[in-house]
């Protein structure tokens with residue numbers, strides 16, 4: 001269903017255009033073989049944490065929910081199946097993975113959330129995970145998402161936080177992670193540097209009782225998060241090489257390192273922040 005109407009954001013916000021394009025075009029095109037599996041590795045690493053938080057925030061029977069940039073829809077379907085929410089509208093620019101796995105109560109909407117008037121309605125829960133970090137004009141986008149929250153409802157944002165620093169020991173992992181963040185920033189505009197500001201940005205968007213937490217899944221050989229990063233590096237390899245920070249051999253070495261007992265590193269974390277819309 002394409003929806004030209006509605007009122008999310010008013011003017012277009014955060015299109016994510018960078019030198020090489022935007023998420024899903026130059027990097028991570030959904031039509032590339034295995035892209036759904038890559039998203040699912042991320043989901044396997046983080047879904048339990050996300051669901052625990054959504055349960056704790058009260059997601060349950062009677063709730064109407066919006067999942068923004070829903071990907072393969074694992075959170076949307078778990079909200080319906082486990083939390084027993086009333087409905088979930090799952091929005092994505094490309095809904096092929098969502099359409100492959102329908103579920104009762106799941107409404108799929110193909111839309112670009114940076115375009116004006118993308119999503120109609122108001123929801124008890126608005127959730128966006130690993131989406132805003134890839135888009136521009138985040139303040140406007142967060143304000144637009146806050147608009148979609150019904151009075152008494154909650155906006156929940158999750159994105160990556162880079163936990164490397166200038167003191168982080170030099171390992172194949174560290175070098176490639178740094179090149180990945182730089183390459184994604186220069187190619188599609190991904191920027192995780194402002195993710196720790198989410199609590200404040202939620203306050204600025206008029207939400208209250210703001211909370212935040214970080215989850216860091218362990219990098220163990222063969223674990224979903226290790227497989228997610230290895231796959232993500234393969235798919236963003238041209239952008240990483242273009243930074244000049246790494247070459248093919250160092251990316252290959254980092255993939256082997258990640259899958260070995262030598263690996264001693266800290267994954268990027270997932271910061272989750274939430275804020276409540278005042279009842280009046």
Ligand SMILES: C[S@@+](CC[C@H](N)C(=O)[O-])C[C@H]1O[C@@H](n2cnc3c(N)ncnc32)[C@H](O)[C@@H]1O
Nearest residue numbers: 023069070071092093111112113114129130131
């Ligand atoms: C990294 S995936 C995350 C998927 C899911 N939220 C999860 O955490 O498993 C990012 C998703 O955001 C979608 N996306 C990126 N830009 C978007 C936009 N401007 N409007 C709607 N969806 C977008 C992509 O198509 C992709 O499915």
